[in-house]
Amino acid sequence: MELTVQIGQSVLNALAYIGSLATLSARAGYYTFVAPLHGKPVRIQRAITQAMQVGVRALPILSLITFFIGLILALQAAYELRKFGAINFVASAVAISMSRELGPLITAIVVIGRSGSSFAAEIGTMKVTEELDALETMAINPIRFLVTPKFIAMMVMLPCLTIWANAMGVLGGSLFGVAKAGFNFTGYINASIDALFLRDIISGLVKSFMFAITITAVGCQEGLSTGAGAEQVGRSTTAAVVMSIFLVILVDLIFTALFFFLGAH
Amino acid sequence: MEPQITSPAETQTPAISLRNLRVSYGEREILHGVSFDVQQGETLVILGGSGSGKSTLLRTLVGLERPTSGEIWIKGRNIATISNDELDEIRRHMGMSFQGGALFGSMTVGENVALPLREHTKLEDPTIDIMLRLKLDQVGLSGYEDYVPSQLSGGMKKRAAVARALAMDPEILFFDEPSAGLDPIIAAGIDELILELKQAFHMTIIVVTHELASAFLIADRMVLIDKGDVIALGTPEEMRTSTHPRVRQFLDRIAEPAVSQELDYLQMLTEDRHGIRR
Numbered sequence: 157m158e159l160t161v162q163i164g165q166s167v168l169n170a171l172a173y174i175g176s177l178a179t180l181s182a183r184a185g186y187y188t189f190v191a192p193l194h195g196k197p198v199r200i201q202r203a204i205t206q207a208m209q210v211g212v213r214a215l216p217i218l219s220l221i222t223f224f225i226g227l228i229l230a231l232q233a234a235y236e237l238r239k240f241g242a243i244n245f246v247a248s249a250v251a252i253s254m255s256r257e258l259g260p261l262i263t264a265i266v267v268i269g270r271s272g273s274s275f276a277a278e279i280g281t282m283k284v285t286e287e288l289d290a291l292e293t294m295a296i297n298p299i300r301f302l303v304t305p306k307f308i309a310m311m312v313m314l315p316c317l318t319i320w321a322n323a324m325g326v327l328g329g330s331l332f333g334v335a336k337a338g339f340n341f342t343g344y345i346n347a348s349i350d351a352l353f354l355r356d357i358i359s360g361l362v363k364s365f366m367f368a369i370t371i372t373a374v375g376c377q378e379g380l381s382t383g384a385g386a387e388q389v390g391r392s393t394t395a396a397v398v399m400s401i402f403l404v405i406l407v408d409l410i411f412t413a414l415f416f417f418l419g420a421h
Numbered sequence: 422m423e424p425q426i427t428s429p430a431e432t433q434t435p436a437i438s439l440r441n442l443r444v445s446y447g448e449r450e451i452l453h454g455v456s457f458d459v460q461q462g463e464t465l466v467i468l469g470g471s472g473s474g475k476s477t478l479l480r481t482l483v484g485l486e487r488p489t490s491g492e493i494w495i496k497g498r499n500i501a502t503i504s505n506d507e508l509d510e511i512r513r514h515m516g517m518s519f520q521g522g523a524l525f526g527s528m529t530v531g532e533n534v535a536l537p538l539r540e541h542t543k544l545e546d547p548t549i550d551i552m553l554r555l556k557l558d559q560v561g562l563s564g565y566e567d568y569v570p571s572q573l574s575g576g577m578k579k580r581a582a583v584a585r586a587l588a589m590d591p592e593i594l595f596f597d598e599p600s601a602g603l604d605p606i607i608a609a610g611i612d613e614l615i616l617e618l619k620q621a622f623h624m625t626i627i628v629v630t631h632e633l634a635s636a637f638l639i640a641d642r643m644v645l646i647d648k649g650d651v652i653a654l655g656t657p658e659e660m661r662t663s664t665h666p667r668v669r670q671f672l673d674r675i676a677e678p679a680v681s682q683e684l685d686y687l688q689m690l691t692e693d694r695h696g697i698r699r
Contacts, residue, residue, distance in 0.1 A: 285521055294536065294537045295537075296540050
């Protein structure tokens with residue numbers, strides 16, 4: 157009895173949490189698309205600053221990580237492929253697994269670490285120092301003022317970063333391809349491009365778009381629900397990272413399954 | 422739900438009218454039916470000890486907390502029941518200075534003060550620049566517009582917060598613990614500033630504090646909140662001569678009497694906690 161009550165309670169809490177994320181995203185959508193028609197413009201300047209922070213500043217570390225991931229993928233694929241004398245398929249293996257799965261996922265995880273956590277910390281600190289209250293007493297909606305520019309920045313930048321990550325992954329794979337699999341550089345790149353269908357890239361980008369919504373919603377929601385006291389900001393930041401990683405993988409699973417069954421017909 | 426059709430504000434126009442205001446956090450009721458009026462242009466000081474409910478009262482007055490029941494009439498509207506959009510409309514006539522200043526750390530002092538103007542008016546940048554310098558001058562912070570809040574001292578942060586609260590030329594100005602965390606000289610400077618604002622603009626000013634010296638200096642009237650109830654309301658003179666035991670205790674700074682009797686002590690340990698609040 158006790159156990160069923162606990163399970164029921166946990167399920168309700170989880171649904172309430174997802175509901176709060178959906179509400180936050182919907183409100184950000186309202187302030188992006190509907191409110192400007194009523195004379196409440198989007199803070200474009202702020203969104204651009206955020207986009208620089210989320211996107212451009214992430215490029216060096218993301219490039220390095222996805223280059224390595226591409227190289228690792230090539231090594232792992234070659235280990236199996238060479239048994240069949242099919243080592244020249246290493247290019248397509250890397251290209252497909254990067255653009256369908258690892259490009260979007262690794263990008264999302266790097267961005268969670270850099271930006272999802274900082275969203276929670278920024279908004280959480282503002283909550284603790286009464287800055288959110290101050291916004292409200294000035295008749296400025298914190299969702300419009302703080303959260304909406306973050307959504308816009310993330311939804312534009314994460315797919316862009318993902319494309320970049322795919323390219324860096326292929327580049328990483330080419331290092332092995334050229335050194336050990338008998339490709340020349342242009343040959344490797346051509347083999348990668350030939351292996352990819354548009355739907356591989358599109359499905360990766362759709363995922364990364366959904367990841368962007370998830371990461372921003374979790375980061376901002378954790379920040380907004382920060383309790384009193386500085387140590388709560390730390391708790392929110394940690395919760396934002398853990399919850400974002402979990403939900404991104406869940407969203408990944410849902411969309412991968414969706415594409416699998418849609419593609420099967 | 423309320424048969425009264427004309428609001429109190431339309432008849433004799435107090436700036437704020439509270440009627441039987443109750444506020445709860447979850448199960449716990451913080452304010453148990455608070456009623457009083459704040460007249461136009463007066464400075465009302467809300468006094469009370471820690472946990473008395475005075476900060477909750479202030480948060481409710483500016484619309485940060487919604488009451489469980491009761492009415493708050495400001496500018497002819499009952500802000501306890503209006504929608505958020507309508508509340509925002511009323512808020513443009515109110516300014517609030519928070520305890521820690523609550524300045525936005527990512528913006529300069531000038532941007533902080535200019536923010537309400539940029540958000541709510543269509544003024545051109547040069548006009549906004551002139552207005553923000555004017556506001557900073559009013560609080561004695563001329564020339565600090567390019568500083569960021571972390572470069573300011575505690576007293577200067579409070580002054581900058583007041584300048585931001587003044588940006589929209591509010592009719593009602595709220596202060597949460599204006600002298601908290603400041604040394605006596607700086608705190609006296611803030612009191613002086615509140616008096617100057619009152620004389621210069623005839624604003625209605627509401628100050629929440631537990632600093633008695635500052636309260637008696639700036640108040641036209643004061644209200645003493647204790648455990649969620651108003652126990653005294655009157656001019657500083659009336660408060661000084663009050664014979665109400667809790668008022669005397671608060672004003673004379675007498676500590677809570679220690680539990681002396683064994684039986685009382687036993688009762689304190691065993692009493693029903695949920696029953697005391699009634």
